[in-house]
Amino acid sequence: MAKPGKAADTAKGGKLPPAKELLQYYRDMLLIRRFEEKAGQLYGMGLIGGFCHLYIGQEAVVVGLQACAKLGDAVITSYRDHGHMLATGMDSKGVMAELTGRAGGYSKGKGGSMHMFSREKHFYGGHGIVGAQVPLGTGLAFAQRYNKTDNVTFCYFGDGSANQGQVYESFNMAELWKLPVIYVIENNQYAMGTSVARASAQPALYKRGESFGIQGRQVDGMSVVAVKEAGEEAVAHCRAGKGPVILEMMTYRYRGHSMSDPAKYRSKDEVTKMRAEHDPIDQVRALLLGNKMVDEDALKAIDKEVKDIVQQAADFAQESPEPDPSELWTDVYVEA
Amino acid sequence: MSIEILMPALSPTMTEGKLAKWHKREGDEVKAGDIIAEIETDKATMEFEAVDEGVLEKILVAEGTEGVAVNTPIASLRGEDEKPGAAPAKKAEAPKAEAAPKEDKAVESAVTAAKTPAPELKDPAIPEGTQFVSMTVREAIREGMSEEMRRDPKVFLMGEEVGQYQGAYKISQGMLDEFGPDRVIDTPITEQGFAGLGVGAAFGGLRPIIEFMTFNFSMQAIDQIVNSAAKTLYMSGGQMGSPIVFRGPNGAAARVGAQHSQCYAAWYSHIPGLKVVAPYSAADFKGLIKAAIRDPNPVIFLENEILYGRSFEVPKLDDYVVPIGKARIAREGKDVTLVGYSIAVGHALAAAEKLAEEGIDAEVIDLRTIRPMDHETIIKSVTKTNRIVTVEEGFPQSGIGAEIAAVIMEKAFDQLDAPVVRVHGKDVPMPYAANLEKLALVTVPEIVAAAKAVCYRK
Numbered sequence: 002m003a004k005p006g007k008a009a010d011t012a013k014g015g016k017l018p019p020a021k022e023l024l025q026y027y028r029d030m031l032l033i034r035r036f037e038e039k040a041g042q043l044y045g046m047g048l049i050g051g052f053c054h055l056y057i058g059q060e061a062v063v064v065g066l067q068a069c070a071k072l073g074d075a076v077i078t079s080y081r082d083h084g085h086m087l088a089t090g091m092d093s094k095g096v097m098a099e100l101t102g103r104a105g106g107y108s109k110g111k112g113g114s115m116h117m118f119s120r121e122k123h124f125y126g127g128h129g130i131v132g133a134q135v136p137l138g139t140g141l142a143f144a145q146r147y148n149k150t151d152n153v154t155f156c157y158f159g160d161g162s163a164n165q166g167q168v169y170e171s172f173n174m175a176e177l178w179k180l181p182v183i184y185v186i187e188n189n190q191y192a193m194g195t196s197v198a199r200a201s202a203q204p205a206l207y208k209r210g211e212s213f214g215i216q217g218r219q220v221d222g223m224s225v226v227a228v229k230e231a232g233e234e235a236v237a238h239c240r241a242g243k244g245p246v247i248l249e250m251m252t253y254r255y256r257g258h259s260m261s262d263p264a265k266y267r268s269k270d271e272v273t274k275m276r277a278e279h280d281p282i283d284q285v286r287a288l289l290l291g292n293k294m295v296d297e298d299a300l301k302a303i304d305k306e307v308k309d310i311v312q313q314a315a316d317f318a319q320e321s322p323e324p325d326p327s328e329l330w331t332d333v334y335v336e337a
Numbered sequence: 338m339s340i341e342i343l344m345p346a347l348s349p350t351m352t353e354g355k356l357a358k359w360h361k362r363e364g365d366e367v368k369a370g371d372i373i374a375e376i377e378t379d380k381a382t383m384e385f386e387a388v389d390e391g392v393l394e395k396i397l398v399a400e401g402t403e404g405v406a407v408n409t410p411i412a413s414l415r416g417e418d419e420k421p422g423a424a425p426a427k428k429a430e431a432p433k434a435e436a437a438p439k440e441d442k443a444v445e446s447a448v449t450a451a452k453t454p455a456p457e458l459k460d461p462a463i464p465e466g467t468q469f470v471s472m473t474v475r476e477a478i479r480e481g482m483s484e485e486m487r488r489d490p491k492v493f494l495m496g497e498e499v500g501q502y503q504g505a506y507k508i509s510q511g512m513l514d515e516f517g518p519d520r521v522i523d524t525p526i527t528e529q530g531f532a533g534l535g536v537g538a539a540f541g542g543l544r545p546i547i548e549f550m551t552f553n554f555s556m557q558a559i560d561q562i563v564n565s566a567a568k569t570l571y572m573s574g575g576q577m578g579s580p581i582v583f584r585g586p587n588g589a590a591a592r593v594g595a596q597h598s599q600c601y602a603a604w605y606s607h608i609p610g611l612k613v614v615a616p617y618s619a620a621d622f623k624g625l626i627k628a629a630i631r632d633p634n635p636v637i638f639l640e641n642e643i644l645y646g647r648s649f650e651v652p653k654l655d656d657y658v659v660p661i662g663k664a665r666i667a668r669e670g671k672d673v674t675l676v677g678y679s680i681a682v683g684h685a686l687a688a689a690e691k692l693a694e695e696g697i698d699a700e701v702i703d704l705r706t707i708r709p710m711d712h713e714t715i716i717k718s719v720t721k722t723n724r725i726v727t728v729e730e731g732f733p734q735s736g737i738g739a740e741i742a743a744v745i746m747e748k749a750f751d752q753l754d755a756p757v758v759r760v761h762g763k764d765v766p767m768p769y770a771a772n773l774e775k776l777a778l779v780t781v782p783e784i785v786a787a788a789k790a791v792c793y794r795k
Contacts, residue, residue, distance in 0.1 A: 075541070109574035116572035125540050125577070130564050136530050137565055140537020147493070147519065147543055167561075170530025177525070332575035333609050335633035 020294035030060035056084035058255040061281035065228025077125040077138040078157035080115035097318035105321030132165030142182035161192025179244035207249035222250030223279040469650040477619035481626035496548030532558030539579040549585035566635040567610030584638035595766035600731035613707040615639040617682035619649035624659025664711035670700035677728035678704040688784035723754040724791040755791040
């Protein structure tokens, strides 16, 4: 089975992107990393409750694909969603304040870590039922086609979701109707504590669309450059009206499934090795410095900028008041 | 000896149909398997095959005849070696369905096609002098959907067999021709998939109407309805609503067994974020489907197969919309309140007629909307009658009657002169056997008995 960093095809040896582009990736990935680390810290302090699923390790996937998106393209994902929100340009303050359940959160504190949305940024959640976002994302693509736009939908799900029946119901309709949807399987190797090998009769998840005639591609999801390159090809396919595409992103989460997961199902060595050899942020850093595209100071400046943004988000998330008790009864229905 | 050929029943609920065409003439030789006639219901045209061999002796019902009752002799067949004019022996012929991919239940009202029940009250929302036209529930739903699709290009209809097949129950007949395949969309048999796709399309700004061939199949999709459609507005702090209608027949039809005969009103009415509508009359079906499509919230629109073929007076207005959340007094009375929804309203009205013969003046409330429930109308009625019987086709536990009983305990306990009584479907999976099914369903005598009990009458 392919491992992260050793996907069936990679863009290694591809063209080195310009410094400006790499710097943007560096910043965007670092923002997610630092944000998630801060969220983990606030969780430990009891300021964030319930479930909290961190995206640390997987940053290259959403950052690389968002680099292929244009205005109006939709994004929908599961409950491991903080990174996607930040990558679509949602304000880190509003995201963090939602994590702390405050009035300043994107859902006024009523959604929580798993349920945030932004019409403005075309981010459609944030869904807590494994696999349910796949028909929903297919529906967003249906609306894009119905409205005769050339926008596409990035529909993210994990290796765990890939075994849900409704995913295949969606594949069938999407190919049948040539809907502009990119199914991004973030294969981080573990569905909660169950490895792909223990759950999937066909572990090469990019092949899961073959019987529907959907093209699939396995990508090194730890390399933002590889993700971007694969994403460009997929987006072009979808925008041309040729129907859906599957991208299996071989990635890895460093933390447990959620904050309460001690991750006993894998060895410490496995995690350490992945961090040391395939970290998506380190890879970009090495490219920038190794090719003398920027100096350490330039990266330090970004580190500081990101650190400040995250601190401000954390401050806001603690200062923002809890929602007014009257909010309990609002937003159940849209008043006609 | 001649063999009688009888008018066939083409579906569990068919009682009569049109003899559309004869393929054989008198004197023609008939072989087993020959198509001898075409029979038309309001839902489908079916070919009718011969089972026996012989010569078609006499055509008893001319082609083009409408309203031919099931089991009426339509022709007689003479065996090859028989003399003309011998006494006919009874013999039924088996119908041949054209195609039955999943469901192919031609629909005819099993209950004698009831016209508008006599003392129905006028809706105060209908202007004086409005003309009325007689229309079936099926036509009313179709007209309501079509009017809304003409009005708003974002509205589309999606489901199994809604397009080329013209609707499993012919609700969407002709709509593919008018609106085209981009807006009347045949889906694969994939309820969870297309229900979720519909919710996603609603998030994306469209106004989907999702048809379930029956609500029994919506169990495959209930996660998308409850977790995605109903809750997202709240979870998004009001940003992301899903304006969508899930509609289709609900409850029992006739003789289709336990998996195709359940009422889901109580299930969906449990969920904050959903609206649940279950009309009875064609006028309400039309006005409420239009309101449901325009509503910015997810609406569960429960229809009833038995009601599809029934005719009612519908106001002839350019834009007849009935507000969601308002019950209707279907019959005024002072002695006891009967409250129900969907087909149970018809049973309640029939019971009210019987009760009147015995000097009990029953008021009948047609809930029309299950959620949000119109408590005001119920309580106002109980305040007048001091007695109430709930009527529903669904199961008793945690049912709509249980809910109404609780509401009355909380809000109108002091008005009661007798405990609330529930009349409901029996607490068993729906049996197939005709006699058992009849026992399982709500009956008029049960409602009459319950009403008399709360009036302390024998």
